[in-house]
Amino acid sequence: MKMCGRSVLMGLAAAMLATAGLGFGSWGFHKSSERATDVTFLNKAKFDNGNTLPAGTYQMEVPENSPTPEVTFKKDGKVMATVRAKVVTQPKKNAYTEIDAAASGDAQLVTAIRPAGWDESLIFGPAGSKASR
Numbered sequence: 711m712k713m714c715g716r717s718v719l720m721g722l723a724a725a726m727l728a729t730a731g732l733g734f735g736s737w738g739f740h741k742s743s744e745r746a747t748d749v750t751f752l753n754k755a756k757f758d759n760g761n762t763l764p765a766g767t768y769q770m771e772v773p774e775n776s777p778t779p780e781v782t783f784k785k786d787g788k789v790m791a792t793v794r795a796k797v798v799t800q801p802k803k804n805a806y807t808e809i810d811a812a813a814s815g816d817a818q819l820v821t822a823i824r825p826a827g828w829d830e831s832l833i834f835g836p837a838g839s840k841a842s843r
Contacts, residue, residue, distance in 0.1 A: 746771045756817035758835045761791035795832040
């Protein structure tokens with residue numbers, strides 16, 4: 711009886727390790743085609759392609775592996791704006807999210823976003839290619 715219990719226990723342990731190995735094995739190999747982060751605009755945000763966003767927090771999605779991606783801003787799962795940007799690699803990761811903008815009437819014209827934890831900046835405007843919504 712001891713042998714039977716021991717083999718069941720060993721089988722259970724092997725099954726648990728195999729399941730854990732499958733989960734961890736795919737962890738490092740799965741690569742999403744987009745990165746996302748929250749971005750908060752304290753004032754109305756305007757982009758050079760004419761898109762405007764009311765002040766608030768948006769989920770910014772950026773396709774990976776593109777030097778000039780179409781950046782999407784979503785609120786509650788709905789696409790609010792899409793803007794072409796240029797990706798510029800930075801020497802180190804950004805400590806916090808920074809937004810560069812200039813006054814433009816009743817809004818702020820967004821020229822760059824450096825998301826926290828990323829080692830890239832997104833450049834909008836003449837340096838980035840224009841895109842429409």
